[in-house]
Amino acid sequence: MTLDPRLAGRRVTVRVPATSANLGPGFDTLGLALSVYDELEVTAVDEPGAHVDVHGVGEGVVETDASNLVVRSIAHVFERAGVELPGLRLIAHNTIPHGRGMGSSGAAIVGGVMAAKGLLEGIVDLDEDALLARATELEGHPDNVAPALFGGLTIAWMGDRGPQHKRLTVHRGVSPLVCVPDASTMSTAMARTLQPESVPHTDAIFNVSRSALLIAALIQSPELLFTATEDRLHQSYRASAMPETDALIQTLRQAGFPAVVSGAGPSILVLCADPGERLRAAELVEQHRATPWTMHMLAVDVLGATVVTHPVEGLA
Structure with missing residues (x-):
């Protein structure tokens, strides 16, 4: 593979909500998107590798190189798309608590998948099914990544065509x-x-x-x-x-x-x-x-x- 010249200097910004999965009885199936957000800025650069700056939650703890979960998620999408990964500069502003059951790892994965979608715009088209498939491959199950991707209340399941979802609008009183x-x-x-x-x-x-x-x-x-x-x-x-x-x-x-x-x-x-x-x-x-x-x-x-x-x- 050779680096696509259209990637040079391309910059994307991503915003991903927190989620709550299970919701009591809906184990591994139901999830809800919540109004707490991680925000990312990702730039394709000519230097190989990845450089990550983390601000807020995870600062000083989260990996700041190619092992970072967001970077690994971007790399996974590029690999599955058959496109060479450029060098990456990532700035993360995190507010979703880590290890607290609010979908922080799912948000990192979805953030990387969406960043890859933006970087690949005009090169490879990634529809909703592809986004959910790539995120689920990384997360292992779709109940957290589906609401982070699509918002609202989601029902997620594994079918013959891989992970599937249905998004529903929540009653305004909830x-x-x-x-x-x-x-x-x-x-x-x-x-x-x-x-x-x-x-x-x-x-x-x-x-x-x-x-x-x-x-x-x-x-x-x-x-x-x-x-x-x-x-x-x-x-x-x-x-x-x-x-x-x-x-x-x-x-x-x-x-x-x-x-x-x-x-x-x-x-x-x-x-x-x-x-x-x-x-x-x-x-x-x-x-x-x-x-x-x-x-x-x-x-x-x-x-x-x-x-x-x-x-x-x-x-x-």
Whole structure:
């Protein structure tokens, strides 16, 4: 492969939302895009390799060379497209917490995939299916990357044509509250080791009914969110690894608030039916939290990841 001259000096900016996956009963299937964002600026340069500047979350910790997850994601898309990768200069402004169940790794992957889409504009066309396929190849499953790519509420599944998704618009009353512990983290890989290989038939039926109800609650009937967020498939098995998360969820649910583990945890997502309920949930967290938690009153992101291409003259 030879470097395409159209890449020289091309610059793109990318914005990617945080996500919350599972949403209680929708294990490995449902995901929601949230109004917290990582922003990237990526420039194709003539020097080989990658140079990364990270600001905000992950500064001084995240890799700043070709091993950076965003860079690896860009490289993966270029390789699959059969286009030689140029040198890259990446500036990342991160606000999505790392290791807290808000989709930070999925956002990094989607950020790289979208940056590659922008850099390859006019060279290789990447449609929605291709974007989701490339992101899923890197992430391993589509439930976090789908809402980060497309926004809103997404249903994601694996089919004969690879990963597929359906995007739905969330009822305007739904008011997410995310409670993030200041100290503890949880990796998705670690959380998955706590899952049993099989579950009782009655629990499987229970979750099928609740996940179906959750779709209706989120798009049409928010008053059903408490019942719709009940789960028997994964949260109880992970509770011992996140005792503070479990205790706060139990406190919230006993008071009637639809609280669930956000992604793999340890953050908590409260899917309130209206802003007033969200304020009451936040007051309860403030009264009963045993350790420091940061509360975020968020909106549902409706755009998903965006990329803007800025052609420049000459080499950067």
